[in-house]
Amino acid sequence: MKGTTVPEKVSLTGRFFRYDPDFFFIGEEINQLSMVSVQEAKSLIQSTVPVLYPEQKNLSETVGQVLAEELVSPLALPPFRQSSMDGYAVHHADITRAGTLLPVVAESRAGNATLQTLQRGTAVHTLTGAPIPDGATAVVMKEKVDRTADAAIIQQFPVPDGQNVRSVGQQIQKGDVAMPKSTYLTPGSVGFLLGMNIHSVKVYRKPSVGILVTGDELVQPGDGVALEFGQIYESNSAMLAAVLRSEGIDDVSIRYVADNEAATIQALRELTEQHDMVLSSGGISVGAYDFVGTALREIGVEEVFYKIRQRPGKPLFFGRNDDTIVFALPGNPASTLVCYYEYVLPALRLMSGRTDCFLAKLKLPITHAFSFQGERDEFLKATATTEAVTPLYGQESFVLRSFAIANALIYLPSSQNSVQPGDLVEVHLLPFFF
Template identity: 80%
Template sequence: MISVQEAQSLIKSTVRVLYPEQKNLSEAVGQVLSEDVVSPLALPPFRQSSMDGYALHHADVAQSGITLPVVAESRAGNDTPQVLERGTALHILTGAPVPDGATAVVMKEKVERNDNEAAIQQFPVSEGQNVRSIGQQIRKGDLAMPKNTYLTPGSVGFLAGMNIQNVKVYRRPSVGILVTGDELVLPGNVLPGNDLPGNGGLRFGQIFESSSSMLAAVLRAEGILEVEIRYVPDDEAATIAALRDLTENNDVVLSTGGVSVGDYDFVGTALEEIGVETVFYKVRQRPGKPLFFGRNDDTIIFALPGNPASTLVCYYEYVLPALRLLSGRSDCFLPKLKLPITHAFSFHGERDEFLKATATTEAVTPLDGQESFALRSFAIANALIYLPAGQNTVQPGDLVEAHLLPFFC
């Protein structure tokens, strides 16, 4: 059994980024550039007004209130170059080309317009005032965005403004999910006759399966849509066959349940049978101790505990970082804050604790229902409190480490 830190370090040293692909810019948001992007043009490509107002030569304004004749207008989209003579002004709109001969733009609030004359109420007027110079944002041939940049909506807008339509990005992984358990029933799959009051359509001893929907949802939130889900009973041969197929066809395989040492836990045997190399098995934590991480050629495998809260804790702390590393991201782990805890908490034993919690900018509150089977508290949690075994007793106001979940940071 290894520590939380050792497990995360082994994931970081084991996982390698996937090969690049070319993607349409509009579809590449949330992915990471695999090569530098160089600007094919200057932005702006012409001198541009940053205000509605009047273009003029700054030296023509010798004092406040000087009046200049308004000889023309320039609006956004004007495709005819203009020249402004000294001693005159031109009405100009935001984003419009500044004519040759003009050295400044005075905002309209500083001008009194009377028919074809403009009385300039500002003095002095500085050279370059309210004028965006050619290449002020970026020059042609400059590095627009370096390799390994995470593409945000702002990144997409910036690159689109340079007429860049396709980019090379690291590929998002495909994920196979294996769900095991004789007791599991797929939601909506109720057999006739199972309609006794209060059982929700289940036979005695059955529960509705939720882990596959939960994992598919967190993967979708990460932008991973290529997901294959298999369901198998507690049967060794079926588990081996399903894991072999998923491992051959996906970059990442996640299994839920069957990884412990019970008589009907066949995932460990199946992983060994198909030749998966163990990187680690069991982490000194609660919940989620029986976590397996391994690899088979270029595929990485996580065997997650069967209890849904344990599954989700292990996903956020270990699987999510691996998925982000595969996708080229360097900020792979959950953001961490030191916050005062609002309630006392204590635990026994030598395993670190992850507590479902709600965090604000001022404090973090552990929730009720910390059991590994309980998802109700996870439904409202926006953070996990991480308490190492050496910090097994905390009082209100003590600083603790809060890990912020992706939906809330």
């Protein structure tokens, strides 16, 4: 897009040396010791997150959920020999040359209750989806037939045995596995299963999610709502609710609390009691008014890891309180989204029974040079095509403008801290990549 990519001659080297705690941290070599790597964080999530219990649902309501049982076909599909074309059912051996004339003795159409029987040397007018008459071995499509008042002149020769005939059970046989457990259900799944009269299935439940937003500087946007000096409009909660909805998660509640320790403890206690997953936005760092970490310890959340060796999104907390999964996300919005896509989304998918939980990834050539310093891996907001990937302006953790047009993240491990145009990089495709 015009105006959104990095000009070829612009160097981004050294851009982290600015007053932004998510990008430059004094004494970072010491803090590296307490951090987990990107790969370690993902492995810990995979080994910690539970799969939610199944629920029985009407099949039409299960698109986007994962099957919690193996389904066996109660019948063969198709259940009878079926024509795949509008045409004429014949015995293939009766067609001895182009121009063979056969009297048309009957018609078979979809919904026929009585199966026709073909006598040798005759033809039956047969419509798409209709039963093939007993004795017929092929259907000649109507475009290859000249029709008179009472006869069909077959212009095709030869006519292969079985032409345009769907055999019984060609799609699936009775007793075969129609769909294995852990299948991700799509609209095609609904159509396929309903064709076997399977209309209610057991699926893994989608998690309910509670969102906690902290920060005295935050103001809810709305008509006529003006900012006072030092305030900003709060957007993280709506942003998180939007990405949750895009994953098919509608059971979401949002709580707002001031920077107050007692209020934060109470809100987190209630959210962890009511939801399968809790996401907090902000308040997880070490500032004087960051109370989320204290509150999580107070209510008994077991820490699995805190801080990841990455930019942006280093101060991510992941823990568990009985069966509730807790992520304390950094407050900077770009950091929030990076952590959501790389860690929260996989956890949500795991809870929903999916095994393909992480973002799809591929190797693409990068269009511009890029380099960075330090021991933390990089996630860069980017636009990708099937041919290449371009990092965007505005990689700072507080900048959402670039995320608003990004469809991918470039992942650069610290071992690949300098790339040139044309170098292959790992690209994580966001769910709406197109």
